[in-house]
Amino acid sequence: MKVVVLTGAGISAESGLPTFRDADGLWEGHDPMVVATPESFAADPDLVHRFYDQRRAALARVEPNAAHRALAQLEERLGDRLLLVTQNVDDLHERAGSRRVVHMHGRLRSAWCTACDARHAWTDPLGDRPPCPGCGEAALRPDVVWFGEVPREMERIERALWECDLFVAIGTSGVVYPAAAFVHYASGRGTRTLELNLDASEASSDFAEHRRGPATRLVPAWVEELLAGDLREQE
Numbered sequence: 156m157k158v159v160v161l162t163g164a165g166i167s168a169e170s171g172l173p174t175f176r177d178a179d180g181l182w183e184g185h186d187p188m189v190v191a192t193p194e195s196f197a198a199d200p201d202l203v204h205r206f207y208d209q210r211r212a213a214l215a216r217v218e219p220n221a222a223h224r225a226l227a228q229l230e231e232r233l234g235d236r237l238l239l240v241t242q243n244v245d246d247l248h249e250r251a252g253s254r255r256v257v258h259m260h261g262r263l264r265s266a267w268c269t270a271c272d273a274r275h276a277w278t279d280p281l282g283d284r285p286p287c288p289g290c291g292e293a294a295l296r297p298d299v300v301w302f303g304e305v306p307r308e309m310e311r312i313e314r315a316l317w318e319c320d321l322f323v324a325i326g327t328s329g330v331v332y333p334a335a336a337f338v339h340y341a342s343g344r345g346t347r348t349l350e351l352n353l354d355a356s357e358a359s360s361d362f363a364e365h366r367r368g369p370a371t372r373l374v375p376a377w378v379e380e381l382l383a384g385d386l387r388e389q390e
């Protein structure tokens with residue numbers, strides 16, 4: 156039994172990280188969707204750095220929750236039969252113990268040098284323009300995917316979607332592509348599809364099954380069910 160799980164901001168909400176489209180959706184009066192673009196970075200790098208520096212600093216104040224931990228437990232059991240794809244730039248999946256995580260929108264705790272193309276683990280601010288540890292140029296940017304840029308590891312994700320028996324989306328609004336289309340790849344091949352979300356999303360009607368509620372309740376219950384029942388039958 157091969158499983159692909161896609162997570163979005165909703166899985167980290169109960170850890171204390173705000174989602175993109177809930178609440179008033181504004182950051183310092185700006186639409187985060189407008190801040191997260193290469194054009195914004197070119198026009199106002201201080202603003203974009205401040206946005207990501209605040210979000211990177213917030214990671215030090217939060218912990219993984221029961222939903223992250225349940226997915227790590229699922230990986231322990233399924234090993235390479237599970238691929239966890241996240242749109243989140245936080246590191247809560249890794250801190251909960253997941254190892255096979257694809258960060259299709261990049262990672263906050265990484266800096267990317269636009270001069271030498273190297274990537275470096277990074278927990279400090281970038282707004283004060285620190286030099287790249289590799290080449291010394293003050294050319295580091297957040298290692299995240301902005302609107303208009305290409306998401307990471309798409310070939311690996313598409314291959315896993317092609318091969319899986321079950322596709323599960325957790326805590327994502329289903330409005331940002333290409334992630335929003337993964338359910339179509341999967342359901343087009345007759346793969347079972349399940350959405351676990353607080354409420355109905357834009358993509359809900361594309362899923363065969365839905366469960367509504369907070370991720371910290373839904374995800375551990377679903378993982379327990381899968382480990383107890385489905386797996387035994389299909390192994």
Ligand code: OAD
Pocket residue numbers: 162163164165166168169174175176177188191242243260300301302325326327328329330331351352353354355356368369370371
């Ligand atoms: P959104 O903020 O668009 O959606 C979060 C979803 O999580 C919503 O459908 C909520 O109902 C749901 N939700 C909120 N709290 C929840 C909880 N406790 N348990 C379960 N579900 C909950 O976030 P994403 O779908 O992740 O991209 O956004 C996708 C992309 O848009 C992001 O990766 C980011 C953003 O622009 C880039 O920055 C490129």
